[in-house]
Amino acid sequence: MSIYLEFDDENEGDQIASSSGWGDVLRWSDTLPDGEYGEILHLMHHGWSDNPELLETELKNACEKYPPPGHDIHATMYGLIYAIEHRGDDVSVVKVTNGMGESDE
Secondary structure, eight states: OEEEEEETTOSSOEEEEEHHHHHHHHHHHTTSOTTTOHHHHHHHHHSEESOHHHHHHHHHHHHHHSOOSSHHHHHHHHHHHHHHHTSOTTOOOEEEEOSOOOOOO
């Protein structure tokens, strides 16, 4: 299964990682100091952020101060940063999803 990044109410986002790769990113994010990267942790654990500007800043700072280990995590994080940097001025929500969408039932 894949993990996708979506903005606002997009129905189809861009693939950013495999499920296992995203698990590696989550484990890395859990090593970040408490209280410094709240928006990253909110995205990682709740699947969304309503402050893309702060999220972008925190991602850049965290990757600089605590470089992601391994090529795959590094590539995923910098791909995430790139996508958020190029999100568009009117985007107010960043979401991470498995691409399955909501149930119609």
